[in-house]
Amino acid sequence: MLVVDKLGKTYGTGATQYEAIDEISFEVRRGEFVCIVGPSGCGKTTLLKAMAGLHSPTRGVTRLNDRAVTGPPAEMAVVFQEYGRSLMPWLTVKDNVLLPLRSRKMSSAERKQRVAESLNSVGLGAAGEKYPWQLSGGMQQRVAIARALAYKPDILLMDEPFASVDAQTRGDLEDLILKVRDEFGVTIVLVTHDIDESVYLSDRIVVLTNAPTRVNEVIDVDLGKPRDQVETKELPAFAHLRAHVYRLIRHREAEQ
Known part of the structure; x- marks a missing residue:
């Protein structure tokens, strides 16, 4: 449904040039819940805004339903972190x-x-x-x-939508978004810095590297449905996936 093809973003020119995203490629299937995680400052929000057509990439393209995204698509909605704004x-x-x-x-x-x-x-x-x-x-x-x-919308992009609420409310909102995903049949791509959240919500996790950003690994999450804040997070498979994602991110942060 959504294809990110060799997407890159560079800011500035000459001595002030900064390469935020090097080259990112991945796909999102219809009906999927995909989370994007990575080290702090790696360009997750920049990637999401480029996917949403809110700013233009320097190179590469995002395609939604086989059409290049050159502006906000009619089939897409975005939920931002700062709900107050x-x-x-x-x-x-x-x-x-x-x-x-x-x-x-x-x-x-x-x-x-x-x-x-x-x-x-x-x-x-x-x-x-x-x-x-x-x-x-x-x-x-x-x-x-x-x-x-x-x-x-056919697809919903969410930029760290639960980062500004307390832990209990965050859990409630995570369960809410899983419920409405099933109820409305919407495809969801969610950017988060929270590893537990990415494992709990996802069908697949896209793990990014430090800037200039690339895809480190795409991880399948097979934890069954429905998911529960207590029972799912007590599963050995949940702990294994969480540790694997954490190692990937910590290793990249250590290289920075």
């Missing part, structure tokens, strides 16, 4: 979720139904008249997820 504080929760639907050709009744379905799917069916600043951080991120789901 992506939600409009002067709009109610339901109006925030409605926002991307205003450009879609559909009736007012259909828009209203989509908003209600999306809010219900993230457990905020009764919060539509509240404002983002009246909600906790975890609830605000649920609003951001609901807004993306209301758009009904």
Whole structure:
């Protein structure tokens, strides 16, 4: 579904030139949940923005459904880490979720139904008249997820979406995104610095090197379904995968 083909990104020129991404290639299959992890500062967010068409790569290409991504594709939605900056504080929760639907050709009744379905799917069916600043951080991120789901994208990109919440809320949001992935049938690519999160959520993990970044390894995750915050993380296979990813990242950081 999504192909990243020899993608590279260089900033500046001459003596100030900085090669953020050397050459990255991998694929995402339809319906898959893929996590991208790597050493701190390796260019994970730069990669995601290039995949989303939010900035242009210096070389290489991303293809979605066999078409080159040259700008934000209509079939794609993005959820960012800083939910406080992506939600409009002067709009109610339901109006925030409605926002991307205003450009879609559909009736007012259909828009209203989509908003209600999306809010219900993230457990905020009764919060539509509240404002983002009246909600906790975890609830605000649920609003951001609901807004993306209301758009009904084929693929959802997420940039460290749970990094700004506490551990318990993070676990709840991880389980939520697995639930809505199955409910909406959406393909998900999630950038994270959290190794446990990448193993818990993924069908496959793309492990990156230090900048200038390349793909270190692509790891299949076979932990079965459904997944549980306690039972899954007690599995020997989970511990093995976590240790393997950690070794890859620590080895690369040590080389820096």
